[in-house]
Amino acid sequence: MSNPINYITIIIVLTTISNYTNHPFALTSDGLSLLSLKSAVDQGGATAFSDWNENDATPCSWTGVSCSNISAEALTFSRVVGLSLAGRNLRGYIPSEIGTLTFLRRLNLHDNNFFGSIPDQLFNASSLHSLFLYNNNFSGTIPKSLCSIRRLQNVDLSNNSMSGSLPKYLRSCRELKRLIIGGNKFSGEIPAGVFPELANLEQLDLSDNAFSGTIPEDIGELKSLTGTLNLSFNHLKGELPKSMGDLPLTVSFDLRNNDLSGEIPQSGSFGNQGPTAFLNNPLLCGFPLKKSCKNSAEGLGGEGGSTVEGNVGRRDSKKGIKPGLIVLISVADAVGVAFAGLLIVYLYWRNKDSGKGCSCTGKGRLGGNEKSHLCAFPCIGKFPGTDSDLESDKGGGGGGGGGSSGVNGGDGDLVAIDEGFDCEIDELLRASAYVLGKSQLGIVYKVVLGNGMPVAVRRLGEGGEQRYKEFVAEVQAVGKVKHPNVVKLRAYYWAPDEKLLISDFISNGNLASALHGRTGQGSTLSWSMRLRIAKGTANGLAYLHECSPRKFVHGDIKPSNILLDHDFQPYVSDFGLNRLINITGNDPSSTGSLMGGALPYFKAIPTDQPNNYRSPEARVAGSRPTQKWDVYSFGVVLLELLTGKSPEFSSPTTSTSTEFPDLVRWVRRGFEDEKPLSDLVDPMLLKEMHAKKAVLATFHVALACTEQDPEIRPRMKTVLQNLEKIGA
Numbered sequence: 181m182s183n184p185i186n187y188i189t190i191i192i193v194l195t196t197i198s199n200y201t202n203h204p205f206a207l208t209s210d211g212l213s214l215l216s217l218k219s220a221v222d223q224g225g226a227t228a229f230s231d232w233n234e235n236d237a238t239p240c241s242w243t244g245v246s247c248s249n250i251s252a253e254a255l256t257f258s259r260v261v262g263l264s265l266a267g268r269n270l271r272g273y274i275p276s277e278i279g280t281l282t283f284l285r286r287l288n289l290h291d292n293n294f295f296g297s298i299p300d301q302l303f304n305a306s307s308l309h310s311l312f313l314y315n316n317n318f319s320g321t322i323p324k325s326l327c328s329i330r331r332l333q334n335v336d337l338s339n340n341s342m343s344g345s346l347p348k349y350l351r352s353c354r355e356l357k358r359l360i361i362g363g364n365k366f367s368g369e370i371p372a373g374v375f376p377e378l379a380n381l382e383q384l385d386l387s388d389n390a391f392s393g394t395i396p397e398d399i400g401e402l403k404s405l406t407g408t409l410n411l412s413f414n415h416l417k418g419e420l421p422k423s424m425g426d427l428p429l430t431v432s433f434d435l436r437n438n439d440l441s442g443e444i445p446q447s448g449s450f451g452n453q454g455p456t457a458f459l460n461n462p463l464l465c466g467f468p469l470k471k472s473c474k475n476s477a478e479g480l481g482g483e484g485g486s487t488v489e490g491n492v493g494r495r496d497s498k499k500g501i502k503p504g505l506i507v508l509i510s511v512a513d514a515v516g517v518a519f520a521g522l523l524i525v526y527l528y529w530r531n532k533d534s535g536k537g538c539s540c541t542g543k544g545r546l547g548g549n550e551k552s553h554l555c556a557f558p559c560i561g562k563f564p565g566t567d568s569d570l571e572s573d574k575g576g577g578g579g580g581g582g583g584s585s586g587v588n589g590g591d592g593d594l595v596a597i598d599e600g601f602d603c604e605i606d607e608l609l610r611a612s613a614y615v616l617g618k619s620q621l622g623i624v625y626k627v628v629l630g631n632g633m634p635v636a637v638r639r640l641g642e643g644g645e646q647r648y649k650e651f652v653a654e655v656q657a658v659g660k661v662k663h664p665n666v667v668k669l670r671a672y673y674w675a676p677d678e679k680l681l682i683s684d685f686i687s688n689g690n691l692a693s694a695l696h697g698r699t700g701q702g703s704t705l706s707w708s709m710r711l712r713i714a715k716g717t718a719n720g721l722a723y724l725h726e727c728s729p730r731k732f733v734h735g736d737i738k739p740s741n742i743l744l745d746h747d748f749q750p751y752v753s754d755f756g757l758n759r760l761i762n763i764t765g766n767d768p769s770s771t772g773s774l775m776g777g778a779l780p781y782f783k784a785i786p787t788d789q790p791n792n793y794r795s796p797e798a799r800v801a802g803s804r805p806t807q808k809w810d811v812y813s814f815g816v817v818l819l820e821l822l823t824g825k826s827p828e829f830s831s832p833t834t835s836t837s838t839e840f841p842d843l844v845r846w847v848r849r850g851f852e853d854e855k856p857l858s859d860l861v862d863p864m865l866l867k868e869m870h871a872k873k874a875v876l877a878t879f880h881v882a883l884a885c886t887e888q889d890p891e892i893r894p895r896m897k898t899v900l901q902n903l904e905k906i907g908a
Contacts, residue, residue: 206237207234207235207236207237207238207239208237208238208239208258209280210238210239210259210260210281210283211234211236211238211242212277213260213277213278213280213281214232214239214242214245214260214281215232215234216275216277217263217272217274217275217277217278218232219275220272220273220274220275221270221271221272222271222272223270223293224268224269224270224271224292225270225272228265228268229243238258239260240258240260243265244263244264245260246260246261246263247260247261248283250283259281259282259283260281260284261283261284261285261286261307262284262285262286262288263278263281263284263286263287263288263289264286264288264889265288265289266289266291266292266312266889267290267291267292268292269292269293270289270292270293271292272293272294272295273295273296274296274298274302276299276300276301276302277301278299278302278305279299279301279302279303279304280304280305281305282304282306282307283307284307284308285307285310286309286310286312286889286892287305287310287311287312287313288312288891289313289316290312290313290314290316290336291314291316292315292316293317294313294316295316295318295319296318296319296320297318297323298313298322298337299323300323301325302323302325303323303325303326303329304325305329306329306330306331307331308329308331308332309329309331309332309333309355310333310891310892311332311334311335312334312889312891313336313337313340314336314337314339314360315338315339315340316339316340317341318341318342319340319341319342319343320342320344321342321343321344321345321347322337322342322344322346322350322361324347324349326349326350327350327353328352330355332355332356333355333356333357333358333380334356334357334358334892335353335358335359335360335361336358336360336891337360337361337364338362338363338364338385339362339364340363341364341365342361342364342365342366343364343365343366343367344366344367344368345366345367345368345369346361346366346368346370346371346374346386346391347371348371348373350374350378351373351374351375351376351377351378352377353378354378354379354380355380356378356380356381357380357381357382357383357404358381358382358383358891359378359381359383359385360383360384361385361386361389362385362386362387362389362410363387363388363389364388364389365389365390366386366389366390366391367389367390367391367392368391368393369391369392369393370386370391370393370395370396370399370416372396372397372398373396375396375398375399375401375402376398376401378402379404380404381405382404382405382406382407382895383406383407384402384405384409384410385408385410386410386411386414387410387411387412387413387414387434388412388413388414389414390414390415391411391414391415391416392414392416393417393418394416394417394418394419394421395416395418395421395424395440396421397421397423399423399427400421400422400423400424400425400426400427401426402427403426403427403428404428405427405428405431406428406430406431406895406897407431407432408431408432408433409424409427409431409434410434411433411434411435411438412434412435412436412437412438413436413437414437414438415438415439416435416438416439416440417440417441418440418441418442419440419441419442419443420435420440420442420444420445420450420464422445422447424445424448424449424450425445425448425449425450425451426448426449427448427449428449429448429449429727430726430727430731431449432452432453432457432731433449433450433457433458435458435461436456436457436458436459436460436461437459437460437461438460438461439462439463440458440461440463440464441461441463441464442463443464443465443473444458444464444465444466444467444468444469446466446467453468454468455468455469455470593605593673593674594608594671594672595671595673595674596671597655597656597659597669597670597671597672598659598668598669598670598671601670601671601682603629603671603682605673607629607630608629608637608673623638623639624638624639625637625638625639626685627682634687635670635682635683635684636682636683636684636685636686637680638680638681638683639678639679639680640679640680640760640761647763648674650763651674651679651760651763654756654759654760654763655669655681657729657730657756658755658756658760659672660728660729661723661724661728661729661732661755663720663723663724664719664720664749665716665717665719665720665723665749665750665751665752666720666723666751666752666753666755667683667684667686667751667752667753667754668684669681669682669683670683670684679760683753684751686745686751686753687745687746688744688745688746688748689744690739690740690741690743691713691739691742691743691744691750691817692738692739692740692826694739694744694748695739695820695821695824695826696826704864705748705821705864706864706868707865707871707874709748710821710822710865711878711903711906712748712749712750713742713744713821714818714821714878714903715900715903715904716749716750717750717752718896718899718900718903719900720750720751720752721734721737721752721814721896722896722897722899722900724752724810725807725810725896725897726895726897730756731807732755732756733805733806733807733809733810734752734754734755734810734813735758735798735809735810736754736758736791736793736813737752737793737810737813737814738791738793738813738816738817739817739826741753742817792816792827792842792843793813793816793827794809794812794813795808795809795811795812795813795890797809797890806890807895807896808890808891810896811893811894811895811896811899812886812890814896814899815844815881815882815883815884815885815886815893816843816844816882816886818878818881818882818885819843819844819847819882819886820843821878822860822861822875822878822879822882823843823847823860823861823862824861824862824863824864824865825862827843844886847860847879847882847883848883851879857872857875860879861875874906874907877905877906878906881903881906884899884902885899
């Protein structure tokens with residue numbers, strides 16, 4: 181009689197083979213676990229799960245499922261590593277069987293109608309590092325087993341119906357980078373002792389809950405925090421802990437709509453906050469709020485109060501204002517208004533009479549007519565290039581302008597943003613100038629000043645006269661950006677019918693020309709040059725995202741917006757331009773992209789070409805720009821530097837272009853199919869085989885940047901750090 185143990189062994193072996201091979205007679209264990217989710221969904225699953233077939237050998241081709249080959253004991257199995265069914269209008273619950281997906285790294289079910297509590301068993305999926313369940317109807321508390329996963333980095337449970345307190349065991353999530361639980365029903369005090377343990381936390385959002393008590397003093401120990409610390413719309417009270425000033429200077433506070441009190445500290449990061457960070461906290465006082473702590477302490481009209489509000493308050497509380505005084509004040513106001521009106525009428529008629537029929541705000545703009553020189557207010561200066569010349573120039577490689585024509589300086593001002601820039605408007609407009617390019621986003625000139633210094637002058641257009649303050653505020657914000665890898669704005673000119681931006685002229689063209697040449701003959705950029713360009717561009721973008729006054733989103737990163745000097749140092753250009761164009765009344769969306777991108781224009785890109793540098797979410801009409809847009813676009817630029825292939829003109833493949841319609845998918849498929857590196861990189865780089873390790877590391881950075889899910893993409897700060905680790 182055979183040993184029964186042998187039969188058991190045979191059964192186990194057969195079961196293992198049926199689970200982990202591609203033999204069609206049985207679905208793998210991962211597939212069976214996923215089918216439990218299909219069974220748990222009672223609405224919306226008809227579309228999402230239409231190809232989830234229990235007769236398949238593996239679930240790797242199912243909608244929303246990602247797999248990877250896992251090697252163990254000389255065997256290779258295809259295991260589920262990602263599940264993404266966001267925005268599918270699914271209604272149901274998360275079954276505990278999902279926790280048996282031991283290689284699951286990303287679970288993305290946001291923007292659905294899932295309900296019930298998050299099962300503790302889910303965190304048996306020990307490889308999980310990203311959990312995105314926001315915008316659902318989950319209830320219950322944060323599971324105790326959440327921090328049992330060592331690799332967990334991203335948790336977004338915002339906009340659900342979860343409740344309970346913020347548990348102290350969160351301090352065990354030591355690898356956590358993002359904790360976002362805003363828009364729930366959490367309550368109680370924010371416990372002390374949690375934040376010192378979260379050394380890697382980059383984003384914390386506890387907003388729109390019912391947290392009470394004081395802000396713990398040790399919150400200042402979140403040294404890796406970036407972006408916004410969001411504690412708004414809670415019931416927090418007490419004074420602001422001074423330790424918050426120890427947070428990184430790039431961190432923005434959002435403490436609105438609480439019951440905080442006392443004086444706002446002025447140390448460290450507090451000095452970088454605007455008034456909106458503290459709004460709707462009635463008992464808060466001090467800078468940047470327009471509320472004196474002295475008045476708050478003494479009360480309106482208290483002893484020693486020196487403000488008008490204090491004196492009026494004291495007068496009202498004691499005696500009130502006498503009727504005779506009220507009449508006197510009213511008469512004085514009426515006389516003042518009448519006088520101001522007469523003055524305005526007088527100035528209007530005087531200016532009109534002095535014009536002698538010639539308006540300095542009429543047709544005499546750049547490319548206008550000579551008649552404008554006859555105005556009483558002289559229409560100053562000359563500028564090469566008539567309107568007809570500019571219409572015929574479609575953005576070639578420089579060249580002189582046509583004949584001279586009148587320029588209307590109007591009653592505008594040339595305002596120097598940089599202290600080292602010394603130029604009058606008449607000198608600027610009379611200088612030698614060359615048309616570099618034109619589009620509906622503006623005409624660009626290279627202008628050589630009297631001292632021989634070349635500058636780039638962009639003419640934005642003639643509209644926006646009603647939005648002067650908005651224009652100036654935006655230009656000033658752009659002008660405050662000072663970084664060695666960002667094009668510097670030197671000055672601007674504003675008049676009702678003319679707006680100009682004067683910036684540094686970068687002399688060696690742009691990255692698009694350097695990579696592909698003016699006639700597409702290819703690039704001679706070495707690997708060390710390309711890596712230098714990548715690092716410099718990442719440095720400039722990281723500064724715009726993290727350190728600039730507005731924490732700018734560029735929104736249009738591509739090689740034509742990356743300028744190069746003679747040492748091939750890169751300069752990010754055109755940030756903030758779309759906003760300025762909108763203020764002046766032009767429509768950037770009508771052209772798609774600038775001809776050749778930034779200053780200067782060396783190569784025109786057809787406007788009907790799709791912008792394949794944009795992230796998937798950026799291509800949705802009405803979507804709002806985010807920094808993750810820029811990260812994706814930079815990732816595509818990196819792939820272009822590595823492969824030498826431009827996504828703007830054609831697919832990297834010919835015979836399979838319908839299967840791989842863009843550069844990102846082509847590279848990803850190449851890695852999935854384990855193609856040799858020589859099939860992916862620019863042939864120019866094959867001569868530098870010593871750089872193989874660095875090239876491969878850069879590919880991984882680019883692929884991380886071009887993840888479909890924006891939450892997965894790293895911040896530019898992290899991208900820069902990863903690139904800096906790569907040697908040339």
